[in-house]
Amino acid sequence: MKKFLLGTNWKMNKTLVQGLAYSETLITIIGQHPQFEFFIIPPYTHLWKIKETIDVHKSPLKLGAQNMHEQDFGQFTGEISPLMLAEIGVDIVELGHSERRQYFNETDEAVNRKALAALKHGFTPLICIGEQQADKDYDVSKEMLAKQLKIALTDVPADAIGHFWIAYEPVWAIGVGGTPAATPYVEEIHDFLRRVLIDRYGPSGQAVPLLFGGSVNINNARDYAQLANVDGLFIGRSAWEPDLFEAIMVALGTITK
Numbered sequence: 001m002k003k004f005l006l007g008t009n010w011k012m013n014k015t016l017v018q019g020l021a022y023s024e025t026l027i028t029i030i031g032q033h034p035q036f037e038f039f040i041i042p043p044y045t046h047l048w049k050i051k052e053t054i055d056v057h058k059s060p061l062k063l064g065a066q067n068m069h070e071q072d073f074g075q076f077t078g079e080i081s082p083l084m085l086a087e088i089g090v091d092i093v094e095l096g097h098s099e100r101r102q103y104f105n106e107t108d109e110a111v112n113r114k115a116l117a118a119l120k121h122g123f124t125p126l127i128c129i130g131e132q133q134a135d136k137d138y139d140v141s142k143e144m145l146a147k148q149l150k151i152a153l154t155d156v157p158a159d160a161i162g163h164f165w166i167a168y169e170p171v172w173a174i175g176v177g178g179t180p181a182a183t184p185y186v187e188e189i190h191d192f193l194r195r196v197l198i199d200r201y202g203p204s205g206q207a208v209p210l211l212f213g214g215s216v217n218i219n220n221a222r223d224y225a226q227l228a229n230v231d232g233l234f235i236g237r238s239a240w241e242p243d244l245f246e247a248i249m250v251a252l253g254t255i256t257k
């Protein structure tokens with residue numbers, strides 16, 4: 001049986017010292033929760049040292065980067081290439097987070113190029129999609145999400161299934177000031193995304209891990225996690241302290257699908 005995915009995006013938070021302390025503690029905690037597959041996505045500057053820590057402890061904790069350029073090298077000041085991330089031994093590359101779309105003009109087409117590059121280099125792209133509040137108000141959430149998902153997966157072949165993850169994160173639910181999504185809404189959207197994946201890939205679309213994120217906390221985590229088409233949770237603020245993250249693990253208990 002596939003393990004339920006549980007991970008956190010640190011965004012632009014934690015110094016290296018804080019990040020290493022967090023990682024050491026989390027590695028100890030997750031040893032008591034083998035029913036989950038865990039991942040953390042720290043800032044680039046922390047990846048090398050945290051990878052060393054994971055390796056020293058022989059921990060199953062997976063490590064991700066928050067972004068990646070699609071070229072192996074070149075005249076792209078300030079960017080990080082797949083070769084550089086591969087050298088560190090990163091497992092996951094997060095792509096298309098709404099903050100990257102909002103503040104750094106990341107487009108669906110760029111997410112697609114990066115996803116293809118990530119797969120080529122053996123990473124698991126964690127492709128983030130999400131509708132804006134205005135899309136929801138106009139009742140075009142599904143259209144927007146289908147567009148984001150289909151463009152991101154252009155030319156991604158069926159044999160890549162299992163090697164890429166999708167995170168649905170409604171923009172209006174993310175971060176400080178975000179409103180947690182109602183569970184039936186999450187269910188409706190995840191069921192819809194599953195249908196889009198099955199239309200695209202046939203029955204094997206069922207095997208694409210679909211994560212949910214946006215104001216996940218100790219009060220709503222279990223409700224979301226029990227939904228048939230939620231295969232994991234992608235958490236920000238509520239997982240940035242190991243004890244709070246552990247409380248969510250305890251609240252989740254065992255998730256059987």
Ligand SMILES: O=C(CO)COP(=O)(O)O
Nearest residue numbers: 009174175214215236237
């Ligand atoms: O953006 C997120 C994960 O990528 C979610 O952030 P919050 O859980 O802080 O809303």
